[in-house]
Amino acid sequence: MRWNELGKFLVIALAIIGGFCVYISPLANSIKQGLDLQGGTHVVLQAVDTPDLKVDDDAVNRSVKIIERRVNELGLTEPVIQRQGKDRIIVELPGVKDPEKAIAMLGRTAMLQFKDMNGKVVMTGKDLKDARAQVSQGNQAVVGLEFSDEGGKKFADLTARNVGKQIAIVLDGEVLTAPVVQEAITGGRAQISGSRNVEEAEHLAILLRSGSLPVKIEVLENRTVGPTLGQDSKDKSVKAFLIGIAGVFVFMLLFYRLAGVVADIALLLYVMLLLLIMRYLGATLTLPGIAGIILSIGMAVDANVLIFERFKEEVKKGKTLRSAMDSGFSRAIITILDSNITTLMAAAVLFYLGTGPIKGFAVTLALGTLLSMFTAVTVTKFLMRFLVYSNITKSYFLFGARAPKPAEAKEVAK
Amino acid sequence: MKFSIVKNYKIFFAITITFLIIGFGSMLMKGFNLGIDFTGGSIMDLSFDKPVQVAQVRDVLKNHDLGNSIIQLESNDSNAKEAQGVLIRTGVINDEKRRAVMDDLKGQLGNFAIQRVENVGATVGGELIQQAVLAIVLSWFLMIAYITLRFEFKFAIAAIIALIIDVSVTLSYFSLFQMEMDSSFVAALLTVVGYSINGTIVIFDRIRENLKIHRRSESLSQMIDNSIWQTMGRSIYTVGTSLFAVVSIFLFGGETIRNFSFAMLVGFSSGAYTSTFLAGPLWLFLRGKKAGQ
Numbered sequence: 001m002r003w004n005e006l007g008k009f010l011v012i013a014l015a016i017i018g019g020f021c022v023y024i025s026p027l028a029n030s031i032k033q034g035l036d037l038q039g040g041t042h043v044v045l046q047a048v049d050t051p052d053l054k055v056d057d058d059a060v061n062r063s064v065k066i067i068e069r070r071v072n073e074l075g076l077t078e079p080v081i082q083r084q085g086k087d088r089i090i091v092e093l094p095g096v097k098d099p100e101k102a103i104a105m106l107g108r109t110a111m112l113q114f115k116d117m118n119g120k121v122v123m124t125g126k127d128l129k130d131a132r133a134q135v136s137q138g139n140q141a142v143v144g145l146e147f148s149d150e151g152g153k154k155f156a157d158l159t160a161r162n163v164g165k166q167i168a169i170v171l172d173g174e175v176l177t178a179p180v181v182q183e184a185i186t187g188g189r190a191q192i193s194g195s196r197n198v199e200e201a202e203h204l205a206i207l208l209r210s211g212s213l214p215v216k217i218e219v220l221e222n223r224t225v226g227p228t229l230g231q232d233s234k235d236k237s238v239k240a241f242l243i244g245i246a247g248v249f250v251f252m253l254l255f256y257r258l259a260g261v262v263a264d265i266a267l268l269l270y271v272m273l274l275l276l277i278m279r280y281l282g283a284t285l286t287l288p289g290i291a292g293i294i295l296s297i298g299m300a301v302d303a304n305v306l307i308f309e310r311f312k313e314e315v316k317k318g319k320t321l322r323s324a325m326d327s328g329f330s331r332a333i334i335t336i337l338d339s340n341i342t343t344l345m346a347a348a349v350l351f352y353l354g355t356g357p358i359k360g361f362a363v364t365l366a367l368g369t370l371l372s373m374f375t376a377v378t379v380t381k382f383l384m385r386f387l388v389y390s391n392i393t394k395s396y397f398l399f400g401a402r403a404p405k406p407a408e409a410k411e412v413a414k
Numbered sequence: 415m416k417f418s419i420v421k422n423y424k425i426f427f428a429i430t431i432t433f434l435i436i437g438f439g440s441m442l443m444k445g446f447n448l449g450i451d452f453t454g455g456s457i458m459d460l461s462f463d464k465p466v467q468v469a470q471v472r473d474v475l476k477n478h479d480l481g482n483s484i485i486q487l488e489s490n491d492s493n494a495k496e497a498q499g500v501l502i503r504t505g506v507i508n509d510e511k512r513r514a515v516m517d518d519l520k521g522q523l524g525n526f527a528i529q530r531v532e533n534v535g536a537t538v539g540g541e542l543i544q545q546a547v548l549a550i551v552l553s554w555f556l557m558i559a560y561i562t563l564r565f566e567f568k569f570a571i572a573a574i575i576a577l578i579i580d581v582s583v584t585l586s587y588f589s590l591f592q593m594e595m596d597s598s599f600v601a602a603l604l605t606v607v608g609y610s611i612n613g614t615i616v617i618f619d620r621i622r623e624n625l626k627i628h629r630r631s632e633s634l635s636q637m638i639d640n641s642i643w644q645t646m647g648r649s650i651y652t653v654g655t656s657l658f659a660v661v662s663i664f665l666f667g668g669e670t671i672r673n674f675s676f677a678m679l680v681g682f683s684s685g686a687y688t689s690t691f692l693a694g695p696l697w698l699f700l701r702g703k704k705a706g707q
Contacts (some may be wrong), residue, residue, distance in 0.1 A: 036670070084704070221535070224530065226528040239670075243662045244658065247655075287667075287670055288674060291663050295656070297659055301652070302656070309651070339611070342416070342560060342608065342615060343609065346553045346605070353545050353548060353549040353552075361605075364618070397489060
């Protein structure tokens, strides 16, 4: 028995097992979760041509900026606003409380117009400097407008010319309020009444101060997951994960004994590293992504199975424990490489062509395949070496193989 | 003497062809149950504060000309007349209309919590089908290129035929049982492609290795049989662990990814079958040799 080698094995093994037990849960929770797990709204907006306004690159970029402003003003945590392709914008709002109101706001053109009695447009939203929700003296929710210098002059002029007459403040063709002008308003401020509550006034204010969209935007796609369903999915996938990994563990132990222990330790390291890399890359954990991880565990042991089966064959040929182990690894590595590279190709295609959760799945699949080659081959090899060289046992059985019968060995050797 | 897979190729080809005929028959006759990701449309999965009845929900929908929508109560008792959970599926509507419908539902039937709402335009669905087909065909071409590089062209073709069968079998199941296909189905199919190829590669890798030490006294089909049997342990164990993982997702992962994991369950099983029983004999055929030679 060589205590030095055994000691190395035990230190590494215990470090991995201990690290897994302590860190796995906080690590898993620290990874960004997809909308399908934490609840939230995913919206795809599309800029469309109208007779007056054609969609061009600049218009879409400006729209992204304006929508960004609107979303930020709503005070949501970690929203994602991305341009996709030529004329689409993706908005993701995790944990949004009232998804309907938010969606309604995103795509609104929000073109503000001030019209006189003849319907002539005198001012637009461009003349605004700021808009804030307020509560008026009559305890009404209103939106307080502050005009730019030029806007203030225009408004003073408009009101002065229309004393005793009605003017209209119109948003996207819909009359917000149409007060009768009592006197000329010169302070550069005005109020829009008619909001049902403070929240509605707040949303209107956000729309007005973020500006109007340069093109017409339509909601092409909307996916919302409520928080309850998200939590439910999370709980269930954790359960599926635990059962899946436990099954694979027991399987490896039963079939490969000591070698199975080594494979299981490598598997623990694999799961930890996978989560660590996902966190480091800022990857998002989605429901299909978790399924991908569970699946990759089943596939990660494939490399170990290939190695150990090869080892068995080498033992059968009459090789010693050490040389069977070495040639088991060196022979299996070619097979492992070829089969994993083809899997990587499928993952690459998925990543390239997929969107949203599918992309997340492709990332986990690809990372998993790459990492599993490292843990299942390199890490397992190191640990197996320590174990074999420690001379703790010479038993072929404990390493997952059958001891060769001398006659059988001779036959194969011929 | 071990059972010869190559000599009994007729049995395995017949099983495969029977499956494929049933599958393609079903695809032609029944088609697919395409989810809204492909067709466009909306799903509203709502949980009302107070139990509601299907008729009440339908009345609200009728006001929006959506009276022919599918309305399902979510209750453990399948005969329940009313339930808090309601699943509504409509055709293609724009998001403003969907919002109007939900406002009305709230106004007339009381408050609800959103479990899940999805609204997909018709154009997105068409793009998805295009992308899916493109993705799968692209993955095949990449694999043909790689296998040709590492092995030879005939291995590549045999492997891809096996993959096409796996994809067809998975599609067949979804058509036969009219299971709903969504965008994650495409991911599942590609995973099947990426995974099933492994089994074939492992066997071909062994054939490649055995080709080098191949003796004249041993026929090619014997050599293929030996290669398959030498890797049989690995095949069974790997399929075992992977299927265990998939079954665990299928049983415990929840409704949302049930169809996703089912597609993989079918595809992986088919992959194990085609790798073991078809890929080797197929390669022999492509080399223009009959079994036994």
